[in-house]
Amino acid sequence: MARRSRLLTLAAVLATLLGALGLAVLGQGKAEAHGVAMTPGSRTYLCQLDAITGTGALAPTNPACQNALNESGATALYNWFAVLDSNAGGRGAGYVPDGTLCSAGDRSPYDFSAYNAARSDWPKTHLTSGATMKVQYSNWAAHPGDFRVYLTKPGWSPTSELGWDDLQLIQTVTNPPQQGSAGSNGGHYYWDLALPSGRSGDAVLFIQWVRSDSQENFFSCSDIVFDGGKGEVTGIRGSGGTPEPTPTPTPTDPPHTGSCMAVYTVQNSWNGGFQGSVEVMNHGTEPRNGWAVRWTPGVGTRISSVWNGVLSTGSDGAVTVRNADHNRVIAADASVSFGFTATSTGNDYPVGTIGCVTP
Template sequence: MAGRSRLISLAAVLATLLGALGLTALWQGKAEAHGVAMMPGSRTYLCQVDALSGTGALNPTNPACRDALSKSGANALYNWFAVLDSNAGGRGAGYVPDGTLCSAGDRSPYDFSAYNAARADWPKTHLTSGAGIQLQYSNWAAHPGDFRVYVTKPSWSPTSALGWNDLQLVQTVSNPPQQGSPGANGGHYYWDLTLPSGRSGDALMFIQWVRSDSQENFFSCSDIVFDGGKGEVTGIGGSGNGTPTPTPTPTPTDPEHTGSCMAVYNVESSWNGGFQASVEVMNHGTEPRNGWAVQWKLGTGTQINSVWNGTLSTGSDGTVTVRNVDHNRVIAPDGSVTFGFTANSSGNNFPAGTIGCVTS
C-alpha cells in the first residue's frame, strides 16, 4: 500500500509539472474492477447516497458518515465502489487484519479506514430474520468470480471492532446474473439469499468478492437490523435511526455509459479558490478501446481552466466532455489512461452527480 501511495503521489506531481509546461504524459496503467453491496447497502454506498447534494459538495446528514468523510476524505466517499485489495487472492482471516475488514485491510488505493469505526449509528437496512431477500452488488466493473456472504454472530455488537471470529459464512455464489450496465450507479449483480433464522437486533453483513481472473478482491460492510423490516433504510437523508419508513434505497441519476468503459474521478490537491483533479479512464473489455470520451457536470461555481492528456468541450448547460488526444486514443484491454485538469472553484470540487464514459 505504501509503495502504491508513493506511485500515485509521484504521478500527481509529474502531471502538475507537465501541465504547467504544456506537455503530456504517456503512461497507461492496469484497470481495477470495483463494487460493493447496494442491497443491503454498504457503508460507503449509503454514505455517498446520503452525501450527494447536486452541487458538487458532499454533505452527509448521518453522523457516522460525516465523521468518515472528515477522517478519510472526499475521494474515498466519491469512489464508494473501490474498497479493494489488488493482491488479496481470496485470502481472508490471517491476511486481512481484524478491525480493518471494512477498508480492505487498508490496502485500497483510497483511505477507507474511517469506515471501520465501531459505532451504532451507521445507515441501517431493516430486514426480517429467516426471510428471503434479493441481494444486489454493484457491478461498477464486471468480472467473473465468487461472492462470499457472511453475517455476524449474535454475540457481535456494533460498538465492537469487526473481526473474522465475529463472522459466520452463510452463502457462496459464483458468477451471478447482472442487471443494468457496468460502470453505472444502478447496475448490479443479483441473487437470492435466505437470511439466518432466529435472529433479532443489530448485525452486519460482510461480503468478499473474489475475482477468478486476477488476485483483486473487494470488501463490503452493510449494517443491518433484524426487526421485521423489508429492506427499508434509515440513517440517511436526515431520517435518523428510529422507526423505518417504507422507502427503498435511492439510486443516484446516471450519465450515459458505454459498457466496458468507466471513469474514476480523484481530487489530487486543493487550495483556496481552486483544485487539481485527475480522471482515470478504464477499459474493462477484452478488446482494445479505440477512442474514448468522459462527461460530467461541474460543481456549482466551478470552471476548468486547463486540461492535459485530453481535449475539453463545454455544453450550454455546463456539462463538460473530455475526449482522448492522439497519443492516448487506444486503451488496452484491462488497461487505463489518465487525464488531468485544474479548475477555479468556490469549494464544490466534485461533479454535481456522477461521471461516466459517453460515446466518443
C-alpha cells in the same frame, strides 16, 4: 414506510486511482474492478447517499458518516465502490487483520480505515429474520468470481471491532446474474439470500468478492438490524424508505458504454481553484480506439485548462474531454488519464454522474 425519491440517486461523482501522480504525464495502467453491496447497503455506499448534494459538495447528516469523511477524506467516499485488495487472492482469516475487514485490511489504494469504526450509528437496513431477500451488489466493473456472504454471530455488538471469529459463512454464490450495464448508475449483480431464523437486533452482513480472473478481492460491510423490517434504510438523509439501486437516469446523466469507466479525483485545492484528474478505464477484452468523458462541473466551477485530452463545453454547462492523438488507444484491462485545473467557489466535484460517452 414511504419511499423517498431523493434516495434514488447513486454516487454522483467518483475518485481515481492516480492521486499520487500530481502534474506528471499520466500514462497507461492496469484497470481495477469495483463493487460493494447496494442492498443491504454497505457503509461506503449508504454514506455517499447520505452525503451527496446537488452542488458537488459533501454534507453528511449521519454522525458516523461525517466522522468517516473527516478521517478518511472525500477520495474514499467518492470511491465508495473500491474497497479492494489487489493481492488478496481469496484469503481472509489470517490474512486480513481483525478490525480491518471493512477497509480491505487497509490494503486498498484509498483510505477506508475510518469505516472500521466500532459504533452503533452507521446507516442501517431493517430486515426480518428467516425471510428471503435479494442481495444487490454493484458491478461498476464486472468480472467472474465468487461472492462469500458472512453474517455476524448472535451476541455480536456493533460497539466491538469486527473480527473473523465474529462471522459465520451463510452463502457462497458463483457468477450471479447482472442487471444494468457495468459502470452505469444502478448496474448490479443480484441473488436471493435466505436470512437465518431466530435472529434479532444488530448485525453486520460482510461480503468478500473473490475474482476468479485476478488476485483482486473486494470487501463490503453492511449494517443491518433484525426487527421485522422489509429493507427500509435509516440513518441517512431523508431516510425512512428503501433506496432503489436502479434509478431512471436524468436527462443530464451521460450514458455509459459498458466496458468504459471514468473515475474523478481532486488532486489538490486552494482558495479559488483546484487541480483534478480523471482516469479512463477499459474493462473490455480488446483495445479501445478512441474515448470521451462527460460531466457537469460543480456549481461555481469552471475548467480552465486540460492536458492529455481535448476539452469542449456544451450549452448546458457540461464538459466533454476527448482523447488526444497520443493516448487515443486504451489497451484491454488498462487505463489512461488526463489532468485539468479549474477555478472554483468550493464545489470541486461534479454534479450528476461522470461517465464515458461516444467519442
